[in-house]
Amino acid sequence: MVVWSKAHVKVILFPILIILVGVVVFMYLTATKPTQTPVEVKEKVWLVKSMPVVFENLSPVQRLYGQVESFSLVQAAAPVVGVVDKVWVKEGQSIKAGEPLVSMSAADLDIPLQQAKADVADAKAQVALQKLVDKANKKRLAHEKSVLALKQTSVERTLQLIQKELASQSNLDQVKEVLVRQEYVVVGAKLAVEEGGVKNKQIQARLLKAQAQLAQARLNKKRGNVIAPYDLRITKVAVSEGSRVNVGTVLVSFYGLDSLELRAKLPVTILSNVQLAIKNNVTLNAYYQQGDERVTLPLSRLAGEATTSGLDAFFTLPNTLNQVRPGDLMEVDLQGEQLSKMVAIPYRALYGQNKVYLIQEGRLQAQTVQVLGEVFREGKLWVLVDINVGSEVAEGAKLCVTHLPNAMTGLKVSEEKK
Numbered sequence: 001m002v003v004w005s006k007a008h009v010k011v012i013l014f015p016i017l018i019i020l021v022g023v024v025v026f027m028y029l030t031a032t033k034p035t036q037t038p039v040e041v042k043e044k045v046w047l048v049k050s051m052p053v054v055f056e057n058l059s060p061v062q063r064l065y066g067q068v069e070s071f072s073l074v075q076a077a078a079p080v081v082g083v084v085d086k087v088w089v090k091e092g093q094s095i096k097a098g099e100p101l102v103s104m105s106a107a108d109l110d111i112p113l114q115q116a117k118a119d120v121a122d123a124k125a126q127v128a129l130q131k132l133v134d135k136a137n138k139k140r141l142a143h144e145k146s147v148l149a150l151k152q153t154s155v156e157r158t159l160q161l162i163q164k165e166l167a168s169q170s171n172l173d174q175v176k177e178v179l180v181r182q183e184y185v186v187v188g189a190k191l192a193v194e195e196g197g198v199k200n201k202q203i204q205a206r207l208l209k210a211q212a213q214l215a216q217a218r219l220n221k222k223r224g225n226v227i228a229p230y231d232l233r234i235t236k237v238a239v240s241e242g243s244r245v246n247v248g249t250v251l252v253s254f255y256g257l258d259s260l261e262l263r264a265k266l267p268v269t270i271l272s273n274v275q276l277a278i279k280n281n282v283t284l285n286a287y288y289q290q291g292d293e294r295v296t297l298p299l300s301r302l303a304g305e306a307t308t309s310g311l312d313a314f315f316t317l318p319n320t321l322n323q324v325r326p327g328d329l330m331e332v333d334l335q336g337e338q339l340s341k342m343v344a345i346p347y348r349a350l351y352g353q354n355k356v357y358l359i360q361e362g363r364l365q366a367q368t369v370q371v372l373g374e375v376f377r378e379g380k381l382w383v384l385v386d387i388n389v390g391s392e393v394a395e396g397a398k399l400c401v402t403h404l405p406n407a408m409t410g411l412k413v414s415e416e417k418k
Contacts, residue, residue: 046413048402050359051345053387055395058342060373060384061333064286066264068317068328070255073235076101078245079220082108087241089252095228102239102251104224113221116214123207130203134196141189148186151179231257233325257322262286262297262315262330270336270373271311277337278302286315286332295320297332333381336373344375344382348403356387357407359398364411367393 086103089095154175162172236253239245264286266274277284284299295318303312315332317324324330349356353371357364369385376382387393400413 043412045362046402046404046411047416048359048400048404048413050398050415051349051401053343053358053393053395053397053399055341055343057338057340058344058375058384059338060270060336060342061287061375061381062267062270062336062373063381064264064266064313064332064334066262066315066330066332068324068326068330069261069263070259070326071261072256072259073253073326074255075250075253076223076226078104078247078249078251079223080104080108080112081246082224082244084239084241084243084245084251087237087239087252089234089237091234091237093234094257095232095234095254097228097230097232099228101226101228101234101254102237103226104245109221109224113214113217116210116217119210120207120214123203123210126203127200127207130196130200134193134200137189137192137196141186141193144182144186144189148179148182151175151182155179226252228254233257235326255326258319260317260322260324260326261300262317262332263303263312264315264330264332264334265310266302266313266334267310270334271306273336274299274313274334275302282337284334284336286334288321288330288332290321293320297321299334333374333376339372339384341386341388342372342384343369343387344377344384345399346377346380346382346401349399349401350383350385351403351407354389356385357400357409358393359400359413359415362412362414364400364407364409364413366409367391 083105084102085105086100088100088102095101155172158172158175162169232254234252234254238250238252245251274284278299286297286299288295288297297315297317300314300316303314313334345356350369350371351357354368356367356369358367359365367387368389369387370389371383371385373384374381375384398415400407402416404411
């Protein structure tokens with residue numbers, strides 16, 4: 001029989017009591033803890049800006065990049081061998097029509113001119129002399145023909161005398177011999193007349209040649225003093241005063257201020273529309289922004305050859321842009337023909353190449369569009385699109401113009417209040 005002492009009882013009861021108290025406290029705390037409200041997951045709403053879909057008749061604008069060229073770039077060359085007497089201009093100068101550019105030595109220009117005048121005078125003298133010779137030859141031919149007629153009459157008279165037995169055969173032979181000699185003389189006279197005609201043609205040809213050389217000498221003298229034919233700008237001065245030049249040596253290069261034009265590449269996407277507009281005699285213009293001024297550049301013509309990247313177009317530069325130089329790069333906007341039921345939207349509303357998002361019942365709805373160019377709105381370029389590609393869109397429909405990186409069909413949005 002085991003006898004429990006008070007010490008043993010305390011050792012056993014105290015741990016049990018502590019455990020019981022702990023259990024009671026845990027049960028109490030569990031029963032009295034606060035109830036947590038379940039977390040409700042809400043769908044995020046994106047705040048966006050919108051604009052109504054408005055159908056308009058608009059002309060698309062295509063951004064083009066081109067280079068300034070001149071269709072009248074002139075290189076004035078030395079017409080004769082000589083020395084440059086005076087250079088009046090410098091590279092880059094703008095010159096008015098009639099002002100001198102480069103002058104060659106007067107002696108180098110006058111000597112060929114005097115020689116040409118002398119050749120013309122000599123040829124004219126030969127023409128006059130040949131006329132006198134021709135006149136004399138014709139008179140001689142007429143005289144010899146008269147003598148020939150007399151000789152023929154003498155032969156006939158001698159034949160009659162022989163028939164009457166008043167002359168002998170020897171007399172007939174003598175007069176026939178004289179007749180033959182005279183016929184030979186007439187042939188020589190005819191030949192002289194014919195030779196005179198040929199010589200006259202030769203001398204006339206020499207006269208024409210001398211006159212042409214005289215005209216060339218006068219033209220060379222004029223060209224030797226290079227004068228501005230119109231308002232122009234100097235591109236290069238190739239000589240200096242005292243330089244000795246040969247025929248064909250370039251003296252100065254220039255271009256007319258009204259000959260400037262812009263050469264820009266038309267992309268293949270708009271080429272057919274431009275060609276159709278030209279065929280229908282529709283005037284197309286490009287616009288260049290010069291400060292606060294918008295300058296018009298009419299389309300003058302298309303290039304004769306195309307490439308795989310497109311076709312070059314030439315735009316006339318107005319006088320307000322005559323400060324540009326050949327080689328300058330310009331950025332212009334080509335305005336095409338007017339299109340109906342088009343919608344202009346900011347670039348931020350366009351996703352990729354052909355997608356926008358409409359707002360329907362608080363959610364985004366993707367819509368396929370066709371980009372047809374650009375238009376100016378509020379001083380900025382907007383995209384011109386045909387919005388009725390994937391499906392019909394009613395005018396006034398809400399278009400999302402806030403660019404969302406996570407935009408997708410069904411995304412919940414809220415329109416920003418204006």
